Amino acid sequence: MAEAADAAAASARTEEQASRLLQASTPAEVADVLLRIDRQATVLWSTHWPRDITYHPAVPDDAILAEAADAVLKARADGLLPAHLRVLHDDGDQMVAVLHCPAGCPDRLEPAARRLGEVLTLLGMQQSVELLEQAEMLQRSLYAIADMAGSDLDMPDMLRGLHRIVSDLMYAENFYIALYDSGRDSLRFLYFADVVDTQELDPDEEIPLTQIERGLTWYLVRDRKPLMGSAEQLSTQVSGPLRLHGADSNDWLGVPMMREGRVRGALVVQSYLEGTQYTTAEMSLLAFVAEHVLTALERKTSQAELERRVEERTRQLAETNFELRREVIERERGERLQAALYQIAALTNAEDTSTHFYQHVHAIVGELINARNFYIALASEDGNTVSFPYAEDQQENDWSARSHRRGLTEYVLRTGKPQLVDVARVQALIEAGEIEPGMTAKPTLMWLGAPLLGAEGPIxxxxxxxxxxxxxxxxxxxxxxxxxxxxxxNSIQRRMAADALKEANASLEQRVEKRTGELREQIAVREQVEAQLQHQVMHDALTGLPNRVYMRDRLERGIARLRRDPNQRLGLLYIDVDRFKVVNDSLGHLAGDEVLVEVARRLAGCVREPDMVARLAGDEFAILIEQVQLPETASKIAQRVLQSMRSTMTAGDRELQVSISVGIAIIDDSYDSADRILHDADLALYRAKAAGRNRFVLFDDAMQHPAMGVLDLEQALRDALLNDEFMPYFQPLVRLADDVVVGYEALLRWRHPQRGVLAPGEFLQVAEDSGLIEAIDWRMFRLALECSRELVRDGAYITLNVSPRLFQQGDFDRQLLDLTLDIGFDPKYLRLEVTEGTLLGDPEAMVAVLKRLREANIEAALDDFGTGYSSLGHVHRFPLKMIKIDRSFIAPFADGVSPRSSAVIGAILALGHALGVEIVAEGIETQHQREVLTAMGCDYGQGYLFGRPQPVLHWLGEP
Structure with a gap:
């Protein structure tokens, strides 16, 4: 019965475990199920093994990490694993999970291992989808910018659209775009949106740069480099004192918009929210987007100017056409007013000759009124003669022309009004002198006449x-x-104006044809401008070569072809001009441009269709080789490229010998993006430069790991600054005669969360190269002075090592004094250690800085003396309190007395005593070394013999 109960219980536990595994949706939840089997166990997993390892339930030590890594390698080699390690999942690449059980791993782990593999696979797919979504979002944003530049949106709508696009990529509620006019040295804020700073900025208003001098936007234009951070952080990034204009934001990110090495504007986002901070990746993204935004603005400006010119031409043509049409309409008005009598209007338009027309008019009038006696009279141009082109009368037969008469016809011509005259009216007109007697036929009883009105009066x-x-x-x-x-x-006028009208119509046709030709030319110019804009987007303005955008497009198409046919491999040569900065700095940018153009010409002569040469940026070029069956093919082309540069070239009226370095990446079906290809080729180029330049290097997978290690270390340093992982250690300086401690040297240490306490040698070079050393130094200074106030109570001093970068800041001494004041540290207990190279970099400036520091009671010490560039004769130039003899001169005394070292040390001691400078011997590790130095007259020493570097609590005697 007991056995049956145990079996039932075991079955129930198995079913419960299986149920919990099915419900687990994350690696941590699967680990919780495993931990029910062994509470002391630890599960380690990663989707990028051996990087980014996640642990559950607690962080293991370095030994467990090393054992887990060895276990994976052994498992892949079919080796036997120790009992306390099991590889739960391994896809053979980067998706790995390992179980560590101190008391030995249990059996029957297959269900949990399978479930953990499924969850890791799902997690890896989710991470891949996130990366693809980010890339797709950036791609859509760039397409949207290009679409807006070519759309019919007006400038304000396009700028609002650009704001929305940037907001999709990062926090950009507060955003502005400014264009810089170098000729006027002014800015125009095309777009400005800010939730705190609500000032209204006219996009057409030019703001002189002097009006915002020393502001953040001013520094973007002047320093031509991106800025990011809080006001305090930004003050350390700019080249001079910072003066804020407008509201102070919590975090600020701005990039200059550059074109051909010159600043054309600025793109800025800022945040007033606590906890919202921009990253380096967002700074790079904004700088990349800024280039496309500038292209969109330039294209929209060019398009608007072209449309304005076309609209102006169209308006002028429309006005001309309107004037011509108005003249024609004016002449045709008479016809339109006669719609009520269609017959007469139709007759007017259909007449053949004047006689026929008059006959038809007579017939029409005869149908309406009694017109048996009817005539038409016309006045001469001078008005003195009246002729009768048509007459039909029962009584009158003489219708010859007459002049200087005063009849009823002449009366109508004089008055310009219709006249209805009977016998009584005739007599009244005669009496009034308007007409002459006998001018009417005596039997006439009623006379009706109407003037034929012309443009200038009755005709x-x-x-x-x-x-x-x-x-x-x-x-x-x-x-x-x-x-x-x-x-x-109207008919008579039209006949008289017929010739003039024909001439006007002919002139109109000529003018219309001319205007049409001008329109065709304008349309052709517009099409040419659009083609030029398209070419500019895809080509480099200086060399005319395809640019990075064009190259990326060709690479993406090449990757697509490789997916269809893996045998159609390609090759990419990433090319950089060696020491090009020297040419720019020595001969100027114009000479540098000549060199780039000549290099582009020679590179183009090294390839044939369909291969392509592109200029990626600055002095970086690339050659895409379409058919590369063997790596040797790309190597031969690289040799040909190197050979093409061996002849001299002319730039800036000088003969130059220019060399290049080449990195080669062979593109097969393993590549999935153009960025990865460019990255691998760039790594190979870096190796070529590191190997001595003027050569080519073929990329292999081994190059990837060191570069990633440097990037990981750089990111870890940034995280260390944010997490306050740096701390000072102190090593005593003693008086050799009685072992009394006279001071302490503050030394930098990094409390790495996984690797423990690290010395500077393991990370200092990366900190220098990445520009983080300044921030680390200032953090180190603050921590060292804060925790060493107890150490200096008995009169001891603290020495700080200062990097050369800090002395290049014009206000270093002021910042240091402000720091001591803020902390409450007495400057007289502080000494600064500088190297010989720092002193001789700019001797006059260093003398001035050290004198100002001495006036503030801060003394200087020359560190590692004897290993740099200075000589004994230079030391007296600088206001020094202490000289530290390098340990390389002390080490020979460990086995006896070194004549060479003794001579050097003796000279240094003599010089120091003569100048009143304290001499400290570094690296004393044995009693014999101490005795020798004491006998030679050295007063002070430092080294492991007196104590290794320790935290401040150690020297204060606290646990």
């Missing part, structure tokens, strides 16, 4: 008359005849 008269008492005319007849007079006058 003639149309008239009807009656000789019968039963035929009368009234006002309605007068209106009709007046309307007919309009038609007739």
């Amino acid at each position: 003639g008269v149309v008239a009807v008359q009656s000789y019968d008492a039963e035929v009368n005319f009234d006002e309605r007849d007068a209106e009709l005849l007046t309307f007919v007079s309009y038609q007739l006058a």
Whole structure:
């Protein structure tokens, strides 16, 4: 019964374990299930083994990490693992999980191992998806910027769109874009959005740079480098004193927009939120986006200018066409006013000759009123003669032209108004002197005449008359005849103006044809500008070669071809001009541009279609080789490229011998992105330069690990600054005669979370190269002075090692004094150790700084004397309190007396005593060395014989 119960319990535990494993969705949850088996065990896993290792439940020591790494290597080699280690999962690449059990690992781990492998696989896929999403977001952002530049959006809408795009990539609620005019030395803030600083900035207003002198945007333009951080951090990055303009943000990130080495503007984001800080990756991303934003702004500006010119030309043409149409419409108005009498209007348009027209008009008028007696009279141009081109009358037969007469026809011409005249009216007109007697036929009983009005007055008269008492005319007849007079006058005017109208139409056609030709030219120019813009986006302006964007596109297409046909391998030669900065600094940028153009020409002569030469940036070039079946093919081309540079070239009126270094990456189906190809080729180029330049190096996988190690160490240093992992150790300086401690040297140490306490030799070079050394030094100074106030109570002093970078700051002495004041440390107990190279870098400036420090009671010590560039004759130039003899001169005394070292040390001691300078011997490790130095007259010493570097609590006697 007991056995059955135990079996049932074991089965239940197994089922429970299986259930918990199925529910586990993270490596930590699977580890919790395993820890139920062994509470002392530790699970280690990573998706990038042996980097980024995660532990559960606690952080193991370095020994366990080393054992886990060895276990994975043994398992891959089918070796036997120790009982306390098990490899739970290994995909053969970077996805690994290891179980460490101090008391020995249990059996039956297969279910947990399988589940852990599944969870790790899922985790790796999630990480890959996140990276792809980030890359896709950046790609979409760049496409969106390019689309907006080519769209019909106006400038404000495009700028708001750019703001949205940057906001998708990083925190950019507070954002502005400024364009710099180097000729006017002024800025225009095209776009400004800020939740705190609500000032209104006119995009068209030019702000002189002197108005924001020493501000952050001013430094972006002047220093031409990105800035990032809080106000305190930014003050250490700029080349002079910082003066804030506007609201002070919690974190600030700005990059200059550059074109051909010149600043064209600035792109800035800032945050007023606590805890929101920008990263170096975001700074690089913003700098990359800034280049595309500048391209978009330039393209939109060019497009707007082109559209303005086209619109202006179109407006001028429209005005000309309008004037011409107005003239034609004015001449045709008479026809449009006669719509009520369509027949007359149609007759006017359909007439053949004047006689036929007058006959048809007579017939039409005869259908409306009695026009049996009808005539048309026309005045001469001078108005003195009246002729009768058409007349039909029962009584009158003489219709010859007449002049200087005063009849009814002439009366209408004078008044310019229609006249309805009967017998009584005739008599009244005669009495008034308007007409002469006898000018009308005696039997005429009623006369009706209307003027043929021209543009400058009456040109003639149309008239009807009656000789019968039963035929009368009234006002309605007068209106009709007046309307007919309009038609007739219009027709006559059109006949007189026919030739002029034909000439005007011919002129109009010529002008329209000319304007059409101008429009075609403008359209062609616009198309040419658009083609040039497209070419500029994909090509380098200086050399005319394809640029990095073009190269990346070709690489991506090449990767796509490799996926279809893995045998179509490619090769990339990453090329850098050796010591190009020397050319720029010595001969100027114009000469440097000549060198780049000549290098581009020679590189282009080394390849054939379909291979491509591109300029990536500055003095960096690349050659893409389409068909590389063997690495030797790329090597031969690299040799040809190196050979092409051996002949001299002319730049700045001088003959130059230029060499290049080449890194080669062979592109096969293992590559999945253009960035990785460029990275590997760049690593090979770095190796070529490190090997002595003027050579080529072929990339292999072994190059990847050291570079990644440096990047990891650099990031770890940044994290150490944020996490306050640096601390000072102190080593005593003693008086050799009685072992009395006279001072302590503060030495930098790094409390690494995994590797323990590290000395500077393990990380100092990376800190120097990355520019982090300044921040580390200032942090070290503060910590050393804060914790050493107890050490100096008995009159001892503290020495600090100062890197050359800090002395290059013009206000280093002021900052140091401000630090001592802030901490409350008496400057008279502080000494600064400087190297010989620092003193001789700029001797005059160093003398001035050291004198100012001495005036503030801070003394200087010359460190490692004898290993640098100075001689005994130079020491007296500098205000020094102490000289420290390098340990290389002390070491020979360990086995006896060294004549050479004795001579050097004797000279240093004599010089020091003569100048009143204290002499300290470094590196004393044995009693014999001490005795020899004491006998020679050396007063002070430092070394392991008197104590190794220890934390401050050790020297204060505290546990």
